[in-house]
Amino acid sequence: MIINHNMNAMNAHRQMGINTVNSGKAMEKLSSGLRINRAGDDAAGLAISEKMRGQIRGLDQASRNAQDGISLIQTAEGALNETHSILQRMRELAVQASNDTNNESDRGQIQKEINQLTSEINRIGNTTEFNTMKLLDGTHSDKAVKEKISIAQAKNYGEMANSPKATWSGKYKFNITSDGVEDGIEFKGKDTSGVNWGALNKDKTNTLLITADKTKGTFKVDGTFEIDDNTSLQIKSEQMTLNEAGDTYTYNNHGIKFQISKEEFDKATDKDSVKLNLVKDAKAAENVTTSNVKTKNDWDNNDADATKASVLKDFEVLESDQRPDGLDQVELKLNKDDKTLTISFKNTKVSNDPIIKETIKLGTDINNKTIDYNSNGVKFKFTTPAKAESSQITIKLDQQDKIKTEDKSLTFQVGANEHQSMALSLGDMRSEALGISSSKGGEGFKASQEVTRGTDNDPIESALDVSTHKTAENAITTIQSAIDKVSDERAKLGAVQNRLEHTINNLGTSSENLQAAESRVRDVDMAKEMMNFSKNNILAQAAQAMLAQANQQPQGVLQLLR
Structure with missing residues (x-):
């Protein structure tokens, strides 16, 4: 029998400490509802859980992004709904003006309404915004083509x-790459003298023209390339001798x-x-x-x-x-x-x-x-x-x-990671882009400019001419083309909106399933952990009782001293 070391008491004390620590951990998990409260609880599980959490939050934000995209589309489509109504009224007026039962004064009154309606289409195109971003003025069109081709010919x-x-002679060949599509262009040259430099007109068909300074001849290098149905460039050269x-x-x-x-x-x-x-x-x-x-x-x-x-x-x-x-x-x-x-x-x-x-x-x-x-x-x-x-x-x-060429279309981030986005191009829906007004006048348009931007009273464009049976009849076809263009744009917006709604559903499903997987890694099983807590709590109390008993054992030595 020894008294310097009470081994039974030491063992009981150690076991009581272990049970107390385990009981504390179980209490911590039960209090937080999490199986992993610190890296020491499950190092690998913590890393996996945090990665999943990032994906979950990204998916949830992507879903909100898609919802914002739908709101933007609805804003643009709602504005185009009003543009459609205006164009239908303009077509109705053009049909009315085509009838020769109307005299010059009657057609003049119709022309006034045509002018105002055209200005209102400009106002809608210039002022329709979402979060301060203009939607219908062509700012976010993917048809932005490089205005000047970088060419060298000496x-x-x-x-x-x-x-x-x-x-010595040669040919010019150009490759225009726009959104992965290449269109060819070939120039062939002739030479002469007495030619001055021309200028570049920036419109739907950009043309570089040459004028003769002296009567010695002209120089022409002809070539046309086409990016899309609405944009082309014709260059006829520049030369000086x-x-x-x-x-x-x-x-x-x-x-x-x-x-x-x-x-x-x-x-x-x-x-x-x-x-x-x-x-x-x-x-x-x-x-x-x-x-x-x-x-x-x-x-x-x-x-x-x-x-x-x-x-x-x-x-x-x-x-x-x-x-x-x-x-x-x-x-x-x-x-x-x-x-x-x-x-x-x-x-x-x-x-x-x-x-x-x-x-x-x-x-x-x-x-x-x-x-x-x-x-x-x-x-x-x-x-x-x-x-x-x-x-x-x-x-x-x-x-x-x-x-x-630069792509100016809007991009919606509809995924949790890089390169998970979709683009939306919003065309120019103002009157000149629709073909129902012209800043340069011309056949089918009024000689005077009476159409405004819609945001001020300054006339900048000429409206469709409905002053005669012939011009009013032509205006019907022109307005119908504008109606078709707006219909195409609205149909595109509606299709993208439907796509985004499916995107939101998919993102919600993905987020839910990933959250379930993350929960299995991170969350605690309350019933199982309550069982562990009860066990460790009872063991801690038992160890405490045994420690008291072990502390009493050395007192038996005192009986030998009597």
Whole structure:
């Protein structure tokens, strides 16, 4: 019998501590209703549960997003319902005006109502908003096409004295990429003189026109590409030719500067060298992305003999819109004494020094000379002909651009993770976009502008003309087309709304099932945990009683001392 260590008491004490801790944990779980209150309760389960919680909250928010999307759609569709009503009334008025029982005064009264109804359609399109976002003015249309195509074409030709004729030619090919769809475009060139620069008209059909400054002819490079049923671009080129010593031509439009000065060309045939600089003073175009710029040349050269070529008499540059980055300057110099032709390409974004500078000796070295250019994604190559048979030497930079248009459609996040969204394009539902008014007038529209934006009293557009039987009859067809367009837009909105309703149902089901799985990981089984609590509580009380008994055992030693 020992008295220094009461092993029975120590064991009872240890067991009582274990039971007390287990009883406390059970009480904690019963109090919170959670099986996992800290990472120590179930480390792996905690990580899995938190991931599920993130998905659940994301699904719930996505469901709310879809509901907000439905509200936005209902706002737009409700506004278009009123637009439909207005158009139906306008069609009714056009039918009435088509009847020759109406005199000029009667049709004038009908015209007044047509004007006001057209202005109201503009007001609806300009003011319909959801959360301060305009819905029907075309801001969120996916048909936003790049206004300016980034194209480079430098056509440099000079007349070599006493040399036969030879011409280099090439084709322009463009790939327009919009939402993954590519449309081809091909340009073919002709040359002439006496042409001034034109301008770009921004409307449904964008046209770049050329006007003749002198009566020497015109220059046309025709090509059309079409992005969709409503948007196309026709370019008819830009060209300038200097034929007379002492002339100075200057062009500055859309950030592109071009000048041929008197000092450089005055009496060019008597000078040792002549120079032309084609410099781009770039201004960034809004909402324009240009990428993957490539150039491909396909030359068909004629044989010629240029051994006697010595003097450059004429020089011409052709440019369509903007050049891409990487080609800021093209310079050609001809030195008659040294019988050399120097061609330099410069990029002012990198430095003012030439990126490529090639000197070709007139005569032997001019044959089969190849020059490569590759900078900032712009690539081209040209090779001199084996023999020159022309007094004209032409250099073209044949180029291929790929252009990505900007998608301005609305995006609804309808999932808990990345790339789980859907897009909605809202078309322009104002009167001019519907074809029932025109800012430029024209056939079928009134000569005077009496249609406003709807938000002020300033007339900006001409309404449909219903002043005669013929014009009123044409207006019926035009208004019917507008009704059909609004019907298409409303049908699209209704289809998207139905889709979003199904999306909400799906998200709710997914969230519910994932919540059930997360509950099995995180929540406590109350009945089972109550059983554990009762067991641990009883064991703790029993251990406490046994500890009291064990503490009494050493007192038996006192009996031996009596």
